[in-house]
Amino acid sequence: xxxxxxxxxxxxxxxxxxxxxxxLPTPMQPPVTPDGTVVTPEMLAPVFPMNLIEQEVSQERWIxxxxxxxxxxxxWRPSPLKRALNLERALGTPAKIYYKDESVSPAGSxxxxxALVQAWYNKQFGIKRLTTETGAxxxxxxxxxxxxxxxxxxxVFMVRISYDQKPYRKIxxxxxxGNCVASPSxxxxxxxxFLEQYPGTPGSLGMAISEAVEAAVTDKSGKTRYxxxxxxxxxxxxxxxIGLEAKKQLAKVGIKKPDVVIGCAGGGSNFAGLSFPFxxxxxxxxDIEIIPTxxxxxxxxxxxxxxxxxxxxxxxxxxxPMFTLGHNFVPPPLHAGGLRYHxxxxxxxxxxxxxxxxxxxxPQLECYAAAxxxxxxxxxxxxxxxxxxxxAVIREALKAKExxxxxxxxxxxxxxxxxxxxGYDAYLSGKxxxxxxxxxxxxxxxxxxxENLPPVEAKKSGKW
Amino acid sequence: xxxxxxxxxxxxxxxxxxxxxxxLPTPMQPPVTPDGTVVTPEMLAPVFPMNLIEQEVSQERWIxxxxxxxxxxxxWRPSPLKRALNLERALGTPAKIYYKDESVSPAGSxxxxxALVQAWYNKQFGIKRLTTETGAxxxxxxxxxxxxxxxxxxxVFMVRISYDQKPYRKIxxxxxxGNCVASPSxxxxxxxxFLEQYPGTPGSLGMAISEAVEAAVTDKSGKTRYxxxxxxxxxxxxxxxIGLEAKKQLAKVGIKKPDVVIGCAGGGSNFAGLSFPFxxxxxxxxDIEIIPTxxxxxxxxxxxxxxxxxxxxxxxxxxxPMFTLGHNFVPPPLHAGGLRYHxxxxxxxxxxxxxxxxxxxxPQLECYAAAxxxxxxxxxxxxxxxxxxxxAVIREALKAKExxxxxxxxxxxxxxxxxxxxGYDAYLSGKxxxxxxxxxxxxxxxxxxxENLPPVEAKKSGKW
Numbered sequence: 001x002x003x004x005x006x007x008x009x010x011x012x013x014x015x016x017x018x019x020x021x022x023x024l025p026t027p028m029q030p031p032v033t034p035d036g037t038v039v040t041p042e043m044l045a046p047v048f049p050m051n052l053i054e055q056e057v058s059q060e061r062w063i064x065x066x067x068x069x070x071x072x073x074x075x076w077r078p079s080p081l082k083r084a085l086n087l088e089r090a091l092g093t094p095a096k097i098y099y100k101d102e103s104v105s106p107a108g109s110x111x112x113x114x115a116l117v118q119a120w121y122n123k124q125f126g127i128k129r130l131t132t133e134t135g136a137x138x139x140x141x142x143x144x145x146x147x148x149x150x151x152x153x154x155x156v157f158m159v160r161i162s163y164d165q166k167p168y169r170k171i172x173x174x175x176x177x178g179n180c181v182a183s184p185s186x187x188x189x190x191x192x193x194f195l196e197q198y199p200g201t202p203g204s205l206g207m208a209i210s211e212a213v214e215a216a217v218t219d220k221s222g223k224t225r226y227x228x229x230x231x232x233x234x235x236x237x238x239x240x241x242i243g244l245e246a247k248k249q250l251a252k253v254g255i256k257k258p259d260v261v262i263g264c265a266g267g268g269s270n271f272a273g274l275s276f277p278f279x280x281x282x283x284x285x286x287d288i289e290i291i292p293t294x295x296x297x298x299x300x301x302x303x304x305x306x307x308x309x310x311x312x313x314x315x316x317x318x319x320x321p322m323f324t325l326g327h328n329f330v331p332p333p334l335h336a337g338g339l340r341y342h343x344x345x346x347x348x349x350x351x352x353x354x355x356x357x358x359x360x361x362x363p364q365l366e367c368y369a370a371a372x373x374x375x376x377x378x379x380x381x382x383x384x385x386x387x388x389x390x391x392a393v394i395r396e397a398l399k400a401k402e403x404x405x406x407x408x409x410x411x412x413x414x415x416x417x418x419x420x421x422x423g424y425d426a427y428l429s430g431k432x433x434x435x436x437x438x439x440x441x442x443x444x445x446x447x448x449x450x451e452n453l454p455p456v457e458a459k460k461s462g463k464w
Numbered sequence: 465x466x467x468x469x470x471x472x473x474x475x476x477x478x479x480x481x482x483x484x485x486x487x488l489p490t491p492m493q494p495p496v497t498p499d500g501t502v503v504t505p506e507m508l509a510p511v512f513p514m515n516l517i518e519q520e521v522s523q524e525r526w527i528x529x530x531x532x533x534x535x536x537x538x539x540w541r542p543s544p545l546k547r548a549l550n551l552e553r554a555l556g557t558p559a560k561i562y563y564k565d566e567s568v569s570p571a572g573s574x575x576x577x578x579a580l581v582q583a584w585y586n587k588q589f590g591i592k593r594l595t596t597e598t599g600a601x602x603x604x605x606x607x608x609x610x611x612x613x614x615x616x617x618x619x620v621f622m623v624r625i626s627y628d629q630k631p632y633r634k635i636x637x638x639x640x641x642g643n644c645v646a647s648p649s650x651x652x653x654x655x656x657x658f659l660e661q662y663p664g665t666p667g668s669l670g671m672a673i674s675e676a677v678e679a680a681v682t683d684k685s686g687k688t689r690y691x692x693x694x695x696x697x698x699x700x701x702x703x704x705x706i707g708l709e710a711k712k713q714l715a716k717v718g719i720k721k722p723d724v725v726i727g728c729a730g731g732g733s734n735f736a737g738l739s740f741p742f743x744x745x746x747x748x749x750x751d752i753e754i755i756p757t758x759x760x761x762x763x764x765x766x767x768x769x770x771x772x773x774x775x776x777x778x779x780x781x782x783x784x785p786m787f788t789l790g791h792n793f794v795p796p797p798l799h800a801g802g803l804r805y806h807x808x809x810x811x812x813x814x815x816x817x818x819x820x821x822x823x824x825x826x827p828q829l830e831c832y833a834a835a836x837x838x839x840x841x842x843x844x845x846x847x848x849x850x851x852x853x854x855x856a857v858i859r860e861a862l863k864a865k866e867x868x869x870x871x872x873x874x875x876x877x878x879x880x881x882x883x884x885x886x887g888y889d890a891y892l893s894g895k896x897x898x899x900x901x902x903x904x905x906x907x908x909x910x911x912x913x914x915e916n917l918p919p920v921e922a923k924k925s926g927k928w
Binding site for chain 1: 465466467468469471473474475534535538539540550568569570572609612613631632635636638639640641836839840842843844845882883885886888889892
């Protein structure tokens with residue numbers, strides 16, 4: 001019988017995270033303020049605990065995962081590596097398709113890999129309460145789950161329109177003891193201001209971030225911090241456990257290296273998690289094609305410039321060096337909400353500048369077609385974000401078929417779609433369309449967002 | 465590090481199902497028609513394919529699982545055996561709590577274990593199309609999934625009120641290519657009659673069964689059959705793969721036998737699946753307490769008589785020998801929809817008559833409290849049905865603590881609750897209540913249901 005599921009036992013779990021910053025040939029450029037001042041660790045201290053800030057700026061290649069935390073991660077980790085044997089057969093491809101199944105976490109995605117770590121380090125630092133924002137609720141539910149395990153209070157500001165229209169992840173948060181309010185709320189000064197300025201507003205991620213950060217930094221006890229689910233270096237770091245496990249699992253079936261590594265990228269964390277350990281190998285000479293995928297209508301990696309831009313849409317965060325469509329860019333209402341982000345994690349962006357990655361943008365309808373083919377061959381219902389990895393996998397598998405090559409394709413199955421079924425319904429009933437974003441609209445968003453911000457040069461070693 | 469997840473590789477999957485009928489000391493009594501005629505295999509042939517009817521009436525102890533089918537089951541099987549280490553710690557119990565995680569199947573429960581087998585045998589028999597009914601949609605989605613893998617058409621009659629109010633499992637069915645219509649529909653004679661008699665009716669499982677069976681038996685091509693998700697002997701048989709795997713997995717961590725085996729029981733299939741291999745051991749002398757659990761407000765095993773009764777609520781099926789509250793009994797609107805069944809599988813019922821089982825009924829609020837404790841310790845969100853197993857596990861673990869005994873408790877984690885979050889919401893916002901069913905109401909339902917039906921004696925060997 002062909003083996004479809006490759007497990008690691010708990011005592012084979014990786015005991016260190018991998019930090020790509022140590023290996024990038026050109027050093028990462030620092031975050032700055034709008035006047036160009038370099039942001040120091042001390043400046044971040046009111047927002048994040050110092051132990052996570054240390055990870056954020058670390059240049060160490062390997063960072064130990066504390067034993068107690070490993071034990072907690074083992075609730076769902078190591079995650080299975082699975083082979084998509086039936087999709088292979090349906091495509092008639094000689095390629096072998098493997099995937100890390102990150103949908104097995106209690107919150108249903110890779111998000112808890114960092115949420116639990118952040119909650120744990122905050123707890124170690126003496127913090128009592130975390131705040132965050134959430135759109136559709138993936139990150140808010142992952143952080144609620146993590147706080148419930150670690151013993152922290154969790155406050156989630158959820159964009160009001162999602163709060164009203166997508167009750168399911170809100171219920172998840174309550175089950176895990178999270179305190180979720182619709183944003184803008186009357187609980188913060190910025191929330192009250194938004195409500196006064198825009199009565200009846202559906203809210204936005206930008207407003208929710210403002211509220212969450214305010215709620216963290218204005219707590220006079222000093223025991224509240226803020227947590228972010230993607231983009232930052234330490235979040236990428238925590239997710240590398242995915243790729244490190246995958247390497248051990250591939251070795252178990254005699255595979256020395258994958259030929260192609262694929263992950264969808266919104267802020268970049270699930271893609272980075274799987275791929276960075278393989279980017280390490282590529283830097284050291286391995287021949288691996290590494291493909292981050294994104295929606296054609298939010299083409300951060302394929303059409304945007306590398307620039308200093310705000311991490312959020314309302315200009316509260318430091319400026320990060322990244323590929324960005326501009327913080328004013330409003331992506332169309334894609335079902336893959338996790339991929340509707342204007343920027344890209346600085347670490348992913350720098351790997352891209354170096355030429356280590358081959359990004360691919362995909363239309364929504366092709367992704368849903370891939371998701372349905374997946375469900376009818378392999379069985380599970382994938383998240384709309386994950387469908388952007390699967391569509392690329394199918395393209396690569398068909399290319400391998402044309403070329404007659406027995407490639408090994410590895411991808412990140414970042415989450416299930418059981419709480420995102422309405423997108424499938426819209427697709428199956430013919431109500432979905434692709435979105436064409438005119439070049440001039442992209443350019444206008446970039447221009448309006450970046451015109452008063454300090455410039456940054458895309459520095460690269462020229463090796464790739 | 466303590467091991468929480470015990471895996472079997474695909475080549476360790478059991479290659480035979482276990483048939484409890486071969487080992488029950490008192491032979492099973494046959495299904496009959498209302499005039500007392502014994503139902504023969506031939507009489508069932510318009511409804512089920514003969515290869516499944518042979519399993520239904522088989523007295524063989526072990527029945528081979530065909531290799532091709534094993535390969536297909538390996539999409540999600542063997543399922544993991546997991547240890548609930550964090551619940552143990554939270555309870556401070558010396559008991560070790562293990563569970564089979566059946567939520568890992570694409571449909572999210574144990575149901576595909578039989579759905580796929582039934583679809584495969586129908587396909588082998590030359591059938592092109594399966595029909596079934598579904599309430600909330602668990603079984604309908606499992607069968608749609610199974611038919612999509614095997615290449616059969618699938619027609620699901622879904623109770624109208626669920627069709628309108630619970631769109632999510634309906635969408636699942638479409639993703640897997642199932643054709644789901646609200647029942648009563650205008651597609652069958654019985655559906656049209658119901659619509660004429662009761663305009664605007666919310667529908668019922670009874671009506672939906674009538675439509676599904678009619679759609680199967682009236683197809684003139686002879687290529688359509690009907691499929692049932694619980695109660696029948698062959699469904700119990702297919703589910704025994706759960707318990708057979710669990711035995712191998714317990715052996716891997718050096719456990720010769722569990723002390724307590726627990727599963728919730730609606731029609732009985734997930735309970736039977738885990739427990740029957742251990743009932744076998746108990747018959748052969750092992751000291752194991754085997755506990756099927758049920759809602760206090762639908763107390764089939766703890767308060768109902770053993771009698772011949774219809775399997776459905778509208779009196780279409782043969783009469784089955786079972787514990788039954790009467791087919792006229794209407795359980796209160798529990799969130800654990802899968803446990804709202806008036807009867808109990810004949811095989812489970814006969815094991816109960818023999819004294820091999822220790823059934824337990826539980827109030828809904830205690831079960832939701834257990835589900836929330838589970839989510840906040842172990843992490844995952846369980847199905848409301850599964851919470852009836854977890855509540856019993858907690859009782860047993862606390863008993864072991866009182867007694868200071870290191871018991872091994874094994875239970876069936878029959879499914880996740882990600883599509884049943886509204887029940888959690890109602891519980892957390894204090895809107896749920898327990899239901900008290902007065903004794904006289906139970907008696908009246910039994911009496912009105914059974915008064916014109918042939919009697920049956922509860923025969924037992926007296927060994928337990």
